[in-house]
Amino acid sequence: MAIRINLLAEAQAAEELRRRDPVKRVIISGALLVALMLVWSSSLQLKVMLSNKDVMDRQTEIGLRTNEFQRVQSDQKKLAVIKDSLDALKKITECRFLQGNLLNALQQVNVDGVRLTKIKVDQNYAFQPGAKAQKNKDRVIPARPDAVREKIVITLDARDASANPGDQVNKFKAAIAGCAYFKSILDKTNAVQLTYLSAPQPGVDGKPYVLFTLECHLQEVTR
DSSP states (O other): OOOOOOTTHHHHHHHHHHHTOHHHHHHHHHHHHHHHHHHHHHHHHHHHHHHHHHHHHHHHHHHHHHHHHHHHHHHHHHHHHHHHHHHHHHHHHHHOOOHHHHHHHHHTOOOTTEEEEEEEEEEEEEEEOOBOOEEETTEEEOOBOOEEEEEEEEEEEEEEOSSSTTHHHHHHHHHHHHSHHHHHHBOSSSOEEEEEEOOOEEOTTSOEEEEEEEEEEBOOEEO
């Protein structure tokens, strides 16, 4: 039987031992771990960058939405003011003093010898600012909105050319105060006042007459 002798057995054993050297394995493992850590750190940094960008985008969007919200609130306030003004105008329009109704009522007031010569309607509106709600001790005073105080005075110039000029003045005054239309709008006290009465004077036809003026004070209304 032939005997085989491996002259390289010692060198191969040394090489095998070198390959199995634990220090080398540790170094290689450490290098791999460092590489993995670098990759993981890079991925985290990339995620942080993407998250920061997303946060900035969200903040920008929130800022835009905030500006839009503020604009919407401002527009809503303006719209509310316009709506209140339109409602007030509508209310005034619905409750406005109609000249046609006045003329129609005057046509129904007939007193012998008396003739109207002039009609004047004086309409005054006084603005009354509102007030915020206030607390007085244990009592709360509610808010008061802006309002307008309406005051209307109707002036009637007339001529009494009856048989005895001047006798029909009070009758005409009573007829005005007793008219259903005037009753519904006149003030409750001193509604119709005689503010002028002239002396008898001759007319063109030779018949005497007197001139007089009545003031009709309507009920003051707050709107």
